[in-house]
Amino acid sequence: MPTIQVLDSHVADLIAAGEVVERPASVAKELMENAIDAGASKVTVEISHGGLTFLRVTDDGKGIPAGELKTAFLRHATSKLRTAYDLEAIGTLGFRGEALAAISAVSRVEVMTRTADAPLGASLSLEGGVPGEIEEAGCPLGTTMVVRDLFYNTPARLKFMKKDSAEGAAVFAVVQRVALSHPEVSVKFIRDGKQELLTPGDGALQSAVYAVLGRELALGFREVKSGGDGIKVTGFVSQPACCRASRNWQFFFVNGRQVKSRLLMAALEQAYQNQKMVGKFPACVLHVEVKLSQVDVNVHPAKTEVKFGSEREVFNAVYHAVLSVLEGDRSHPQATFSPARPKQTPGQTTMLGLSAQTYRQLTVADVATPRFTPKPRPTWTPPPAAAPRPSVPKKAPYVESGVENLVEKVDNSVHPVENLVDKVDKIPQETLLNSKKLEKHAQVIPSEPQPQPIPEPVATPEPKDEPVEKPVHMPEPEIEAEPVPEVEPWRLAGEVLNTYIIVEQGDKILLIDKHAAHERMNFDRMKAQGHQAMAQTLLSPAICRLAPEEQAVLLSNLSLLEEFGFQVDDFGGGALAVREAPDYLDVEDIPDTLSQLAQKLLTTGHADPAAARDELLHTMACKAAIKGGWKTSPQELERVAQAVMDGSVKYCPHGRPVAIELTRKELEKQFKRA
Template sequence: MPKIRLLDKHVAELIAAGEVVERPSSVIKELVENAIDANSTVITVEIRGGGNSFMRVTDNGVGISKEDVPTAFLRHATSKVIDENDLSAIATLGFRGEALASISAVAKVELLTKPKEQSIGVRYTVSGGEYATLEDAGCPDGTTIIIRDLFFNTPARMKFLKKDVTEGNAISGILDKIALSHPEISFRFIRDGKEQLHTPGDSKLFSAIYAVFGKEFSSHLLPVQYELQSVKVNGFISTPTTSRPNRSMQNFFINGRFIKSRTAAAALDEACKGSIMIGKFAACILNLEMSFEAVDVNVHPAKLEVRFVNERPVFDSVYHAVKSALAKDDSKKIMEFKKPLPLPDAPVEKAEQTVLHTETFSIPSAVKSDNFTTREPSFFNPSISSLHDSGNNGNFEKPPIPRSLDLLLDSSDEKKHNEVINVPQPQEEIINQNFVQENVRQFEEMRKPEVVTRYIGEVFDTYIILQYGPSSIMLIDKHAAHERILYEKLKKQSGESAEQLLLQPVTVTLDKEAYTQVLSHTDTLQQVGFGIEDFGPGLILVRSAPLFLDGTDVGSALDEIAGYLTSHKNDLTTEHLDWLYANISCRAAIKGGNKSTNEELIALVKQLEENPEIKYCPHGRPISMLIKRYDIEKQFGR
């Protein structure tokens, strides 16, 4: 049997350090929390090279006396816990006494500190847990800790560090959350010589939110303030109209400590039911103040997870706090109507014009208003198979062609579409006789015996009904069908000019991790039509979007894509592209439950007839379903 040995002190410290120091961001978190516990009002963090080569944390706190400095770097040395009773009511962010010992074991550390009551400060250096020096030094009140060459003595751990930009953004994300949890402290973050964050420290949470997330995000927030069963909840939640596709912007704090709480998240979701769309999530910055005895923070190495003595008061307080805030919100989403481009007059002679009276003319509801255009891409095919079935006596008006339809119609279809009806007077409609005759001819073509489908109509504003041959009925899910057609079109045009420039660029606010992932996949996003730029920490500027995508949907689409990239951290470009094609197609496709004209549905059917290989949507749902005549007659006992 192998002999049991006591580990060397240096090896034991390296193992223990791994529990606390995983990457540069964990070092910054520990040092900043120590600065907060030291009653600092101003904290400055500076890094270079993602923090791997240089990190500095400066505060104006109480400082450390000269005789306590060497002790502070010993494992389990702390001023915050005296006996076991203190562990049941931890009021400080740090309490284990492991941070400085763990950091000094894997880096070169320099400390400068001076309490306010002393006239001279102290300089202490330690490298890899050894070779410590202590000397007097001139320095301001407070503490400054400089970390150089992280993991210099553990190359095996150094190789697992990410790129400098990734590690730097992880530090930025940590500081964002700490700044939100302590608005009374002014935080400053300097990255490679550039200031990326500076909070005012005026004790106003909204000021900290504005500094961290910017104007766009902070302008759509609702204040939250509530107290129930000795649990106080205060902060902000996003308005229902600005909900997000993932939980990345949900921030919960317990007594000023950032945590991940399933209880609080579930309460938030439950409170938002009926106020936001299904599949969307509210953003929030909520701080819960409760008795220190009611929560245990000593259950996770990084202190991100906590346990509650009783979870019910936590759930109820968050639920009622959010419900109350939503009830007070009287903002209404403003609907904007876009005026479609005027249709060109048909070039006809007066002798070829026919006057039809309005009592025999039916205008589809989708085009009655000059100020209305549907958001979903509309279909139109010049075939008038539905004219005689709909009872319009050959009189109809064609809906305007949207931009997103350009890629679905061939040149001949578009030419026929542009041969439109001129409607100069509200009491009469002048129709191009040649145009009508051409449509009648196409209608007769569809009546030939070799055409096995006949359009019947639509049910539930979702399913197209066709007579499929002499003995079957076919149901087609219009959203799934349109989604797959757009998906195939995007795949075919990948890398080509399938983008539309936005008249007004869209700014998207992301958490730092999602922000990093989006910037690292700019080439992939460009292939599907997203032209993006770095607009500052956590901000993405979108200048162009996929051709099919509605301009008002760009921000939420990129937000959802960022969430996907964050949860799938790999370089499988093909997988990313397929998901992006499917996501964009789903957003752009005509929606189930929305009204569609007969012309739109017939055009969709013809697209499917021309592409018989299309059987499933990009998510695997069937597009069509057959119902046999035999099964129908069996139900009627025939």
């Protein structure tokens, strides 16, 4: 028996199909591209069970002649190429003639089609690549492809498929990209009988962006228009303040073809350098048009990678097109609505001096007597003019500089609330924390002076007339506390660059990364809570639009999200409705936090649940931590410094040190004094 043999045609078809058809999303992509090449103005994609059991693509293109229907399913049969010269200037999305043959080889396919000059349509069924007989059928102009039981004859590939929700999300992502690549085509997507996307198909990219990406992201976009040297760049890019937590919102198209290009991604992000936050990525929908002879699309079987004949020119064109938009925003800043605060008149009580968040969360009772212990919380009522003010313990350094001054400055007049607001306006915003945040940072402010606990004596004291040496023979207590090592006194010297806390201790200086230290404090606290994360019910659900893959992985891990304090529902249209969120998370941070959680789940998988939970806790702790570059109250700085100086915080959750030490000797060496 010879060692080298020619494979059977059926086996060869299965191998070739594995290169083209990886999952249901690959089928949807190939069929939609064929529809667009056929001149369709409307394309509808319907799936069930993630597209594995049922996937249908309907278009109103020019159709396939009945006599060519079987030929269309042969390998390397295409109407888009004739000679080798045509490969040098490919203007269609498909060109190899492998898609239909590959799809039919690993599924059961039904096709119905009719051309404009035919009174009746034609239908054909194929199973495992073997065609049946062509029959006449009544059908509208265009083509309908139905793919059932994908990979039914290749169990090796079928066992690697993900959950139906994940596969359906991948199909949805493909549909979104096709809709953005050709705004002149109306695209509809239906999953399990529910419509999730419909674009108008009016030819305006802005309309497609609004329909696909949602109102919030569309309003944060700036239009890009640039052309010259044979390279045209159009589309939209996000403002630096609207950058996202991942690159899932970057869409690049070259001559109407969706591509993955490191060159285009690098040009985009280079333009945003020094304008966006670290860890954030710009969102974009960019169309690049170049001469067909200057781009090679025959690089990868999926046709998602391209090579440019002049990479430097393409890079510069995209870079300068985006940069000009960003510089235009800086030279002509967008107007923001900020109503002026009216002058208050006697008897007028208003909270306009506070932010919306503080106004929602702050009450007089919260300021005067916040909730810190399970004991019944004393309430504060406006006292008469002669009533004494509540006393504040002196051993509460955080409260003394903020809330204590606030309480003592309240003028006991006819309008105590109004005067309280005036004083609130003058103290740092960070001091005005709600009761839950005060619970984390401050000590109890009792409404009445609290008696100090009296320690029990270890032995009965001797009468005064007894010798002084007598207590030496007193019995020792049963449990003797270990001596606490004395900590060298330290002083909070300040903060530099709104990022690093300066602490002076003896003859050395410590620089503390406030974000890393606070992140570690949050991580330890959340891990200690276990499955008892404190969740707060939102007044109105927060609607978060995520990438399809992110949405799918979150919906398949709802129990894990509940452990972290989230209650999430599928809102439809590619969005999630968040009804409960952790109490330490601001509402505006919820979308980015969920996106980062989804990315962690997508990368870590489910092999080690404990490791996955730690990764998620890292993300949650980071989002809840104070940010570098942001102003922080002295009380918060002191609290973070105290945790570091006590030794309870040494490294951030990722292993980086939170503080560095600089001694007097090292300083003197820098100044040539040593």
